[in-house]
Amino acid sequence: MAASAVRMPETPARRGRPGYDLAGILRGAVAEFTEHGYDATSIALIAKRLGLSKAAIYHHVGSKEELLRLALDQALGALEGVLTEPGARDGAAADRLTHVLRGAVRVLVAELPSVTLLLRLRGNTEVERAALARRRRFDRAVTELMDAARDEGTLRDDIDPRVAERLLFGMINSIVEWYRPGGPEDVEALADDVLRLALEGLRR
């Protein structure tokens, strides 16, 4: 429920007060966490960034930790959602892998701020560690797909599987460093490029 609520576009706050709804507060919190780190961020700093009082934020959430949890849930929920899509569950392993990689690129672009936050977590708190564990479960599901495609004979077996997986995610995750929505790269063209490079390589 929270996950779908926070994905809503910015709408006027409830009760007719000026300011931000939960989605807007969350966006401000994610930006602050990403710029200054979770540890260095306080509700007061998030309030200052948004031009709100601390009370206006506490009207929506109980703590800084809850904002972090909601933001990470947004990124992780979207990634996990890809794994439950029919294209990720039915068919040849290579096709399911392709579906999941394309889905991961889409999520990364659609949820760029919260995925960026997830990728930069340091794991200093319980909420961060729980998110990192969820993230590892997602990675493991992709690794299993890669293993299945290798067994199927569609993926090459002369690259160390763990190295292949890390390089693949290194490539995909690096997109957050330079991709800006609304820029010249359309997300589907970007996903095509990622899949071509990852599956077929640069050499003609």
Added chain:
Amino acid sequence: MAASAVRMPETPARRGRPGYDLAGILRGAVAEFTEHGYDATSIALIAKRLGLSKAAIYHHVGSKEELLRLALDQALGALEGVLTEPGARDGAAADRLTHVLRGAVRVLVAELPSVTLLLRLRGNTEVERAALARRRRFDRAVTELMDAARDEGTLRDDIDPRVAERLLFGMINSIVEWYRPGGPEDVEALADDVLRLALEGLRR
């Protein structure tokens, strides 16, 4: 001069005093910069980490900025060195590209701490901005090699060249996140895996 001096293994400090030579101080500074960020690091914190007095550090360098400059020069000098090797200058563009990518992986592993520092720079100071500009010149040289290989007909031309370059470096740079020297991955085997994935792709 400085660049070769700082690459020397840890040796007893000059004048018979116990402690660190410049290379050892630099290692401590790089670790401190990487863990806490350049802005949050002081000569006092580096001294504390190494169990030295501030004076012992000032015996070797004039400022925190000089330590940063030396560390970044170590990473950048090694990367730039790859471009001047015969394998990077002579032959078909695809072979030169292969040579440079393998060399970049080797440098990344050999200079892991200083390359990690380079990759995490935020560009808040003049020294950082100068290093980022040098880094961009290196990236540009690789992009030119990729363009030449595309013109040559050895690299595919249905991936956006700028996207291909970013994905390729995203993949290579992500190695600093998980590679630990002395671990199970031999650097040449790692470079083989990177080249196979980048040039030939995962699909059989």
